[in-house]
Amino acid sequence: MQKGFPCLRLDGESVEDAACPVVEEMPLSIFINGRHFVTAMISPKERREFVTGHLFSERIASSIKEIESLEIEGNVARAVVANPMRAIVPRRPIVSGCGGIASFLDESKLSEIRSDLKITKEDAFSAMRAISLSELHVATGGVHSVGLFQKSGPVCIIEDIGRHNALDKAIGHALTQKVDFAETFAACTGRISSEMALKCSVAGIPIIVSRGATTSLAITIAERTGLAIVGFIRGKRLTIYSNRQRITIA
Numbered sequence: 001m002q003k004g005f006p007c008l009r010l011d012g013e014s015v016e017d018a019a020c021p022v023v024e025e026m027p028l029s030i031f032i033n034g035r036h037f038v039t040a041m042i043s044p045k046e047r048r049e050f051v052t053g054h055l056f057s058e059r060i061a062s063s064i065k066e067i068e069s070l071e072i073e074g075n076v077a078r079a080v081v082a083n084p085m086r087a088i089v090p091r092r093p094i095v096s097g098c099g100g101i102a103s104f105l106d107e108s109k110l111s112e113i114r115s116d117l118k119i120t121k122e123d124a125f126s127a128m129r130a131i132s133l134s135e136l137h138v139a140t141g142g143v144h145s146v147g148l149f150q151k152s153g154p155v156c157i158i159e160d161i162g163r164h165n166a167l168d169k170a171i172g173h174a175l176t177q178k179v180d181f182a183e184t185f186a187a188c189t190g191r192i193s194s195e196m197a198l199k200c201s202v203a204g205i206p207i208i209v210s211r212g213a214t215t216s217l218a219i220t221i222a223e224r225t226g227l228a229i230v231g232f233i234r235g236k237r238l239t240i241y242s243n244r245q246r247i248t249i250a
Contacts (some may be wrong), residue, residue, distance in 0.1 A: 001043050001138050001160070023142035025161055030077045032060065033084040043143065043160040046169045050160075051170030052078045058200040060086045064175045110198075113226035115182035120248045121238060123151070124209045127187035128233045131157055132211070137189075146170050147187045148179070148205075155179055163190035164199070171203050181205050192220045192229055201225040207246050209233055214241055225250035 007020035029039045030051055037060075042050055051070060055061045066082040081087070131145040136159055146166035147157040156173045162164035167240065174181065185207035186200060192210050194217035200208050201221060209230040219241050222229045228246035232239045240247050 001045055001136060001143070021139045023136065023140040023161055027075050028072075028077055029075060030054070030079065032079050032081055032087040034078075035084070035087065037087050040165065042162065042165045046158060046160075046173070047072050047077065048166060049158075049169040049172035049176070051079060051172070052175055053168035053170065054073055055079065055081065056175060057168055057171055057202050059202060059217060064190040110221060110225050111204070113182075113201060113204050113206045115204065115226070116153075117185065117206045118246050118248055119151070119185055119207060123149075123185075124187075124230055124233055124238060124247070125236075127154075127209060131153055131189060132189050134159055144188065144190045146189075148174055148184050149187060149248055150179075150184055155184060156193045163188050164193075164195055167196060167199050168219070171199065171205075172204075183208065188212075191215070192218050192231060194221055196228065197225075200227055206243075209238075 001024050002021045003024055004019040005022050007018055009016050009018045024044050025041055025042050027039050028042055028047060030037045036122040048070060052067060055067060061067045061081050067079055068082060069080045071078045127147055127149050131147040134145050137143050142160055143159040144163035144166050145157060145159050146163060148155040148170045156170055158166050158169045160169060181204040184205055186205050188210045191212040192208055192214040194215060196222055197218040206226065207228040211233045212230050212231060214231045219229060222242035226243060228243040230238050230247060231241060
C-alpha cells in the first residue's frame, strides 16, 4: 500500500535527493442495484471488506445476508442488496481525511448497544500497543490503524488512509467471519468523531478506545446508545468519557 516517489529532503543544512515512501490512495465508486451510491477515497487493500462494512454501518444492509452479491473490478464495486430503497438518500463523497462522510445523524434512530462486555484498563493499553505497530505508518506517516478485539485477542487490525474507512473494513471483516460484535471492542489511532461513534453503535460494538481525542457529539451518541468512549491513551494515562461502568480501573 505504498509507492516510492522522488523527493528532496532537507534536514538543517543537509539537502539530499531521495525516494520517499508514500501511502497509496484510490477512488472506489460503489453502485447499489445499478445506481451510483457513493465514491470513497480509500487505501487499495480490503476493498470487499470496506464495501461490506460500509453498507452495514450506513444501514443499507442490516446483515451480510442482505448483500445478495458484490463484485469489484478496478475502481468500481457493484452490489445488489435486498432493500435498495435505503440507499436513495443524498450522499456526499467520502474523503480520505477526517472530514466529509456519507451518513447523517437521526437521533430518533440511534441503535441501543446490547452487551455486557467490560474490559480492564490493561486491555485498552494492550489494544493501543497492538495497533501502533504499523510498519506502513512508520514508513509513510500516512495511515490510520483500527483494530477489533475480543477479550482473547485481536479479531483484525486494519490500516487505511481514513480512520472511518479502516473501521468499515474491520466491521466488514468481522461480518464475514460471523463475529459477535457484542463481544468486541474497537481501538483506533485517530480522533473518535460522531461518525466513528455512530458506526460502533450501529454495529453493536460496546467500547471504542483511542490515543486521540473525541468530540461532543460523539459523547452524546455514546451516552444515548451505551457506547463507552476512552481517549488519550498514552503511556499509563487514559480518559473515560462515557459509560465508565464498561471499564474496570481497579
